[in-house]
Amino acid sequence: MNNLNRVLLRSSYSQREPSLGVRWLAMLVNQQGKDRIFLVDLRTQRIVPLPGLNRPDSQPISVSVSANGDRLALVRQRDDQTELLVYRRTVGSLERLQISPKGIPRLVSLSANGKRLAVQVSREGRWDVDLIRF
Numbered sequence: 001m002n003n004l005n006r007v008l009l010r011s012s013y014s015q016r017e018p019s020l021g022v023r024w025l026a027m028l029v030n031q032q033g034k035d036r037i038f039l040v041d042l043r044t045q046r047i048v049p050l051p052g053l054n055r056p057d058s059q060p061i062s063v064s065v066s067a068n069g070d071r072l073a074l075v076r077q078r079d080d081q082t083e084l085l086v087y088r089r090t091v092g093s094l095e096r097l098q099i100s101p102k103g104i105p106r107l108v109s110l111s112a113n114g115k116r117l118a119v120q121v122s123r124e125g126r127w128d129v130d131l132i133r134f
Contacts (some may be wrong), residue, residue: 017062019110024048024069028060037063037074039089051092062107066114073110073117084108084119086134097132 014030015038018032024041035061039048048069051105058078065072072087084097084105097104103121116133 019064021065026065064110067112071114073108075105
């Protein structure tokens, strides 16, 4: 992975919150003071387009990718709300997931098969971890 590491080091953008699938690397990249979600195909070492995911009116907080790169789970801030979402890359759809009981999501980790996730949730001043199947 030395070639990809050199490419990432040469980037003028700050990168954080990495999530590794079998051949995919998802991360938050700060461009001109705004975070965006990037997905890198490790085989080709190219950034994969994510239509409809990075919106100008939202700020991603956490991202996780499934092993096959088809699904990304994310937490983002939009307006005054923090949202938990799943993005299906092959169809370009974005689905909001409800947290019950209500809480504020912070970090997300998607299972390898992309059908379950663990999410760190703030409720009444304490941190909980919820497991969600969808």
